[in-house]
Amino acid sequence: MALRVLTRAMGSLSLTTPAVATLSSSLLPAAQVTSSTLLQLPSSSLLLLCRPVLTSVALSANFVSWKSRTKYTITPVKMRKSGGRNHTGRIQVHGIGGGHKQRYRMIDFLRFRPELEAKPGPFEEKVIVVRYDPCRSADIALVAGGSRKRWIIATENMQAGDIILNSDHIGRMAVAAREGDAHPLGALPVGTLVNNVESEPGRGAQYIRAAGSGNVHGNSRPGIQR
Amino acid sequence: MALASGPARRALARPGPLGLGGCGTPTRGAYEWGVRSTRKPEPPPLDRVYEIPGLEPITYAGKMHFMPGLARPVFPPWDPGWTHPKFRRPTPVHEQPLYKDRACYVFHHRCRLLEGVKQALWLTKAKLIEGLPKKVLSLVDDPKNHIENQDERILNVIFHARLWHSTEDTPKRETYCPVIVDSLIQLCKSQILKHPSLARRICAKNYTLSTTWNRESFLLQVRGSSGARLNTKDPLPAIASKEEVEATKNHVLETFYPISPTIDLQECNVYDVKDNTGFQEGYPYPYPHTLYFLETASLRPHRLQPDHLRAKMILFAFGNALAQARRLYGSDTKVLEQPVVVQSVGTDGRVFQFLVLQLNTTDLASNEGVKNLVWVDSDQLLYQHFWCRPVIKKKVVVLPGAASWSTRGRDWDYPGLRVYVKPTFVFIKPSSR
Numbered sequence: 001m002a003l004r005v006l007t008r009a010m011g012s013l014s015l016t017t018p019a020v021a022t023l024s025s026s027l028l029p030a031a032q033v034t035s036s037t038l039l040q041l042p043s044s045s046l047l048l049l050c051r052p053v054l055t056s057v058a059l060s061a062n063f064v065s066w067k068s069r070t071k072y073t074i075t076p077v078k079m080r081k082s083g084g085r086n087h088t089g090r091i092q093v094h095g096i097g098g099g100h101k102q103r104y105r106m107i108d109f110l111r112f113r114p115e116l117e118a119k120p121g122p123f124e125e126k127v128i129v130v131r132y133d134p135c136r137s138a139d140i141a142l143v144a145g146g147s148r149k150r151w152i153i154a155t156e157n158m159q160a161g162d163i164i165l166n167s168d169h170i171g172r173m174a175v176a177a178r179e180g181d182a183h184p185l186g187a188l189p190v191g192t193l194v195n196n197v198e199s200e201p202g203r204g205a206q207y208i209r210a211a212g213s214g215n216v217h218g219n220s221r222p223g224i225q226r
Numbered sequence: 227m228a229l230a231s232g233p234a235r236r237a238l239a240r241p242g243p244l245g246l247g248g249c250g251t252p253t254r255g256a257y258e259w260g261v262r263s264t265r266k267p268e269p270p271p272l273d274r275v276y277e278i279p280g281l282e283p284i285t286y287a288g289k290m291h292f293m294p295g296l297a298r299p300v301f302p303p304w305d306p307g308w309t310h311p312k313f314r315r316p317t318p319v320h321e322q323p324l325y326k327d328r329a330c331y332v333f334h335h336r337c338r339l340l341e342g343v344k345q346a347l348w349l350t351k352a353k354l355i356e357g358l359p360k361k362v363l364s365l366v367d368d369p370k371n372h373i374e375n376q377d378e379r380i381l382n383v384i385f386h387a388r389l390w391h392s393t394e395d396t397p398k399r400e401t402y403c404p405v406i407v408d409s410l411i412q413l414c415k416s417q418i419l420k421h422p423s424l425a426r427r428i429c430a431k432n433y434t435l436s437t438t439w440n441r442e443s444f445l446l447q448v449r450g451s452s453g454a455r456l457n458t459k460d461p462l463p464a465i466a467s468k469e470e471v472e473a474t475k476n477h478v479l480e481t482f483y484p485i486s487p488t489i490d491l492q493e494c495n496v497y498d499v500k501d502n503t504g505f506q507e508g509y510p511y512p513y514p515h516t517l518y519f520l521e522t523a524s525l526r527p528h529r530l531q532p533d534h535l536r537a538k539m540i541l542f543a544f545g546n547a548l549a550q551a552r553r554l555y556g557s558d559t560k561v562l563e564q565p566v567v568v569q570s571v572g573t574d575g576r577v578f579q580f581l582v583l584q585l586n587t588t589d590l591a592s593n594e595g596v597k598n599l600v601w602v603d604s605d606q607l608l609y610q611h612f613w614c615r616p617v618i619k620k621k622v623v624v625l626p627g628a629a630s631w632s633t634r635g636r637d638w639d640y641p642g643l644r645v646y647v648k649p650t651f652v653f654i655k656p657s658s659r
Contacts, residue, residue: 070260110256128340144340146577147486147493163484176468 075101094189122167403575433504448545
């Protein structure tokens, strides 16, 4: 709409006044038109007849997030870097930008996610390969269980061929924790090093995900883990 | 309800996903893929008037323009009566005629099985034996089956495929791989004068195969067209004797817990259970002899790894054998008195894999009983390297290019081209059995 207003207003403007234009076209030949234009200056009344016009318009930021994929897959997904820019297009965080192109591997942070809703109990998975992930400091492991494969954050001594257990069961006795297994915090003995911790069951791991990180499980009251 | 908003409202509406001994639902679920800004916007919700049963809401539909205070009209979806071919949508899966509730796991030519050969053996209820059977190896050693000037002719074949037949400097795998296989088969066909039974064969490409079988509560299917198939007028005789076949009853198939045997197979609910050998009833060459699989993709991630290629060969050979057995002996599940034998060759232009499969039984639902037999000869190189262009280091020619080498005398010590002729080539030759 702004463009339409602009063109209408531009159409109403002219280099010469209408009276001078008719005179020049009828009496003077084309070669002398230039001299007549220099003599005539646009008067202030003509300017008042024009609508005020914006000759520039701000560009809107066409920001569409690259995270459009709704279905989980293990193949790497192309991603777009932000460069520290937010949805308005301006820099919000300085110092970010450049670097090698990366493809995002969709990591499943909810360890206890049974493949079928019909079988809700603890289940095991096998580690297929542990590889470097360009998007994070930690390595990632491709694990397969049942008929599905997914990426998870790999722990320190995880190797191809390991079997890992994902469980949501809290028993009376604390579980003898093995490296790579996932248990509720209430089932783990005090003093185990944990990583990929979720604040509530079903939320997904949000804490202690970086390489080299690990926290000591210190709460000594079993059964009240939230 | 009006006080709740956002995640809390979703939590109230939806029951907790996990019953963890009675603890409450999480305030937020795990991350859901797909940022909200890129998701399609939901349609606006219906007015509350529509929730009252028996009440006819007054809408602004008749007024042909919006009126505040009147309900938003709900129109039936418009059916224009015809669809443009460009914009036709497929019918939903549930309404398609071949839809079935039981899921079928289909193996096609692009499937890469996670466990490779182990998974293929479980799916086909087969026992693996390393190395080709003695009957086939005896054909290799028989001097009557050797071709005159065998080594030189194969060198010519390799040079032709990798260098001469194309005008490019370095022909791509899509070009040279089929040329190598075709030339080797042509070389074998040149022995028709010595072995007239070779004339009772024909090669067919672009055939479609479809077989279905049950395997321990899974419905499996092999489908698709992959490579060429050699058909004969006479069936291949059984390789393993009856005693060896009976001895396979004691063999236990390898499982790979916790991985399910149907991983990497395409699960679909729309399928047809019919068996299709790819050829009609009156075809003059009814028996399958050898299948040829070519890996012609130039990029390494697109090519199948040797393990995956062997698994694909096992499954397609098994599919052909099973379809043939069902056509000859009916679709009952039983142990076959005359086992069906199918051979298979897979290559990527340099490395060859050979396979002989003997189908002993069509009773595949249980894990006990007689098993099928598979002989595999894997990773046989036809040649080590082939450099079309010379290797130059510090302006000195270290290795001459293949073009210059071929014009000099044939020198067996050329480092890039060591030819391993015997074990690979003579197998490709269709045997005179």
